[in-house]
Structure formats: structure tokens, C-alpha cells
Amino acid sequence: MGINPKKCPICGQNNQCGNEMKESACWCSAKSFPQEIFDLVPEEKLRKACICKDCLEKFTKQISIH
DSSP: OOOOTTBOTTTOSBOOOTTTTTOSSOGGGGOOOOGGGGGGSOGGGTTTSOOOHHHHHHHHHHHHHO
16 A cells, blocks of 8 residues: 555644645645654655644644653
8 A cells, every 4th residue: 555645644644735735835844843753653654744733733742741
């Protein structure tokens, strides 16, 4: 089964990728992703699908608590 670039590689939900929707920019362009979040992405999906807003928000909240 191939990798769907419209699905978050962490949770599998729609990632709302602006690049995939042919918009001029993606929402993630203005966001900062902690390097550690990429440890949650399976190796075969790294750099092939965007992490969704929900996963980014959950992760950043979680690391700010610790």
C-alpha cells in the first residue's frame, strides 16, 4: 500500500496540506516542528506526508508539560 500524502503519518487523519490542495502555501509553513515529533513518524513515511495540526498541537502541549 502506498503512502497517502494527504494523511498524517502519525494519526492517519487528513493533514490539510496546502501543498496537496494546490494552495500557494501550507499552514505548516508558519509553524515550528520540534525535532522529536519526527521520531513518531514511521521511517517509510518521513518526508512523504505532513504531520497534521492536531498531532503538532498535542505534541507541543505534551512537551511543554514535561
